[in-house]
Amino acid sequence: MVSQRSAGIALLSCVVLPFALLAACDKVPLLAPTGSVITLIPVTNTVSLNSQVDIIATVIENGTAPGATGTGTTSTSRTGAGTPVQNGTLVSFTTTVGRIEPAEARTHNGQVTVRLVAGSSSGTATITAYSGGASASTKLLIGTAAVKTVALTTTPQSLGANGGSVQVTASVTDEGGNPLVGVPVTFSTDRGSISPSTATTDANGVAAATLTTTATAKIRATAGTVQSSEVTVTVNARALASFTASPTNANAGVPITFTVTPTANANISNVVVDFGDGTSTNLGAIGAAATVTHAYNAPGTYTATARAVDNTGDSGSLSTTVLIGSAPVTLSADPSSPTASTPVKFTVAGLPSGAQIDRFEWFFDDGTGPFTTTSPQLSHTFNTRGIKNVRVDVYGVGGGRIGTATLTLSVVP
Numbered sequence: 001m002v003s004q005r006s007a008g009i010a011l012l013s014c015v016v017l018p019f020a021l022l023a024a025c026d027k028v029p030l031l032a033p034t035g036s037v038i039t040l041i042p043v044t045n046t047v048s049l050n051s052q053v054d055i056i057a058t059v060i061e062n063g064t065a066p067g068a069t070g071t072g073t074t075s076t077s078r079t080g081a082g083t084p085v086q087n088g089t090l091v092s093f094t095t096t097v098g099r100i101e102p103a104e105a106r107t108h109n110g111q112v113t114v115r116l117v118a119g120s121s122s123g124t125a126t127i128t129a130y131s132g133g134a135s136a137s138t139k140l141l142i143g144t145a146a147v148k149t150v151a152l153t154t155t156p157q158s159l160g161a162n163g164g165s166v167q168v169t170a171s172v173t174d175e176g177g178n179p180l181v182g183v184p185v186t187f188s189t190d191r192g193s194i195s196p197s198t199a200t201t202d203a204n205g206v207a208a209a210t211l212t213t214t215a216t217a218k219i220r221a222t223a224g225t226v227q228s229s230e231v232t233v234t235v236n237a238r239a240l241a242s243f244t245a246s247p248t249n250a251n252a253g254v255p256i257t258f259t260v261t262p263t264a265n266a267n268i269s270n271v272v273v274d275f276g277d278g279t280s281t282n283l284g285a286i287g288a289a290a291t292v293t294h295a296y297n298a299p300g301t302y303t304a305t306a307r308a309v310d311n312t313g314d315s316g317s318l319s320t321t322v323l324i325g326s327a328p329v330t331l332s333a334d335p336s337s338p339t340a341s342t343p344v345k346f347t348v349a350g351l352p353s354g355a356q357i358d359r360f361e362w363f364f365d366d367g368t369g370p371f372t373t374t375s376p377q378l379s380h381t382f383n384t385r386g387i388k389n390v391r392v393d394v395y396g397v398g399g400g401r402i403g404t405a406t407l408t409l410s411v412v413p
Contacts, residue, residue: 029090030106031132036061036085038129038136042116045139046146046174047098047125049182052117053140055100057093057129059085059110084110089131097125097142118142120182122224141174144183144224148175152221152229154211161238161308161316163214168194170207170221170229179205183223191217238316239266239308245320251327252402253355253394255293258320260306262286270309276302279398295356296324297400327352327403331392339412340385348376348392348405356397363391382411 032038041056060082089107093100098118105112116127122143129136151171159166168187172180185207187194192213199207201223211219216235222228242261250256258275260283262268271283275294283290296302302324307317329350338344348360362371362378366388371378382388388411394403 030086030088032059032085032089032091032134033061034133036132036134037082038091038131038134040127040129040136040138042127042138042140044176044178045141046176046178046180047116047118047140047142048146048180049118049120049122049143051181052101052115055093055114055116055127055138057091057105057112057114057136059089059091059107059112059131059134061085061110085131091129091131093127093129095125095127097121097123100127116140122146122183143180146174146180147172147183147224147227149173149177150185150221150223150227150229152219152231154219154231154233157231158234158236159213161236163192163212163235165210165212166233168209168211168219168221170199170201170223172201172205172207172223179203180223181205183207186222188220188222189213189217191215194219236310236315237263237266238318239263239268239310240271240306240316240318243304243306243318243320245304245322248321249323249325250296251325251352251355252297252299252400253295253327253357253396254352255295255354255356256322257291257293258304258306259289259291260286261289262308266308266315267310268308268315272307272309274305274307276304295396295398296322297396297398297402299324299326299402327355327394329392329394329403329405331390331405331407333390333407333409337410337412338382340382343379343381344409346378346380346390346392346407348394350405351376351394351403355402357402358395358397358399361393361395363393365389385411385413387411 037060039058043054047053085107087108091112092104093114098116101115101117105114122145124145125140125142127138154166154168170185172183174180181201181203183201184198186198187209189211192211194209194211196209199209201207217233220228220230241263244259246257260271269285271286273292274280277296281292303319303321305317305319308315329348332347334345360373363369366382388409390407392405393401396402
């Protein structure tokens, strides 16, 4: 026999249980009914690293899937009237690369929009959407996997004979010609050096590097594992075969003969010879060996340079070194022991053969002078007796002092 208390509990349970079931049913998500069709429509089939792209999912009840645009897009399909599923139908998403935001969304007029957020990993992302028994997937290419074209250019495209540096740019695009951002590009060369060896494409899909070379070089740019491009930077052949000096050791004031010899068939518009002492000369267009003479007006070591110019600009230069010493001049007096008030003839000797002399400057310590002559001789009279010091400075053409000589003599009563 059941007690009255037990019967009351049983009756209460019968009343409460239907309400609990209704509450539990209210928490069950609304899913697409059997026979529904999901279609995924990405805004683009490629995605740059660290960026995002919208993906639209349509859910049609008893419909036929329209032509899908995503790479590898699949969807369930069934012929029928084709009407949007009930608003609030839950659609869930997964991806093999990156992440989907939000991972779940509820339909409005049979449609939801989510985003694929790409991180720093490249690859092929398979995005799947499912609701109830319906599902669909599409594939998007991310980062280096999306690379279709690498276009490589240099500025300038050629260098002078001495080489130099060029700016290298690689433009990376997808199959639709759209720039890809954040893609690593590897640069390499068979001559010289390139820096940096790896660069990342900017907002315009461009990565840049600098090549430095003294010889013709091939440059390769690679994005991803298979897509690459190659260009050649030409270093023009030297237009000069040789540049020599004769003699290479001489005294100041002695002319040096410089010979410039062009390379066979070189198209030279001018040769500039810099003598290394602050002076230079233009030889103009030459097709064969040409010579020019130059005298150095001061002792020292000089580096002379011949620079050729053709229709591309600087076409190379060659240098040679000459060693210039002081002219070994001496000074003599006649008579060597003069008397006061008697003229003395001073003579400069030891001037190098062929030396180009501009003037002689004479200095006496008797309170007279200085005196300037163009001759290596000068007559001078001392009016007092005693020890006298005389100096002569020899100046070459151009104004440099090429030699000095001194003399001490005794003037007697």
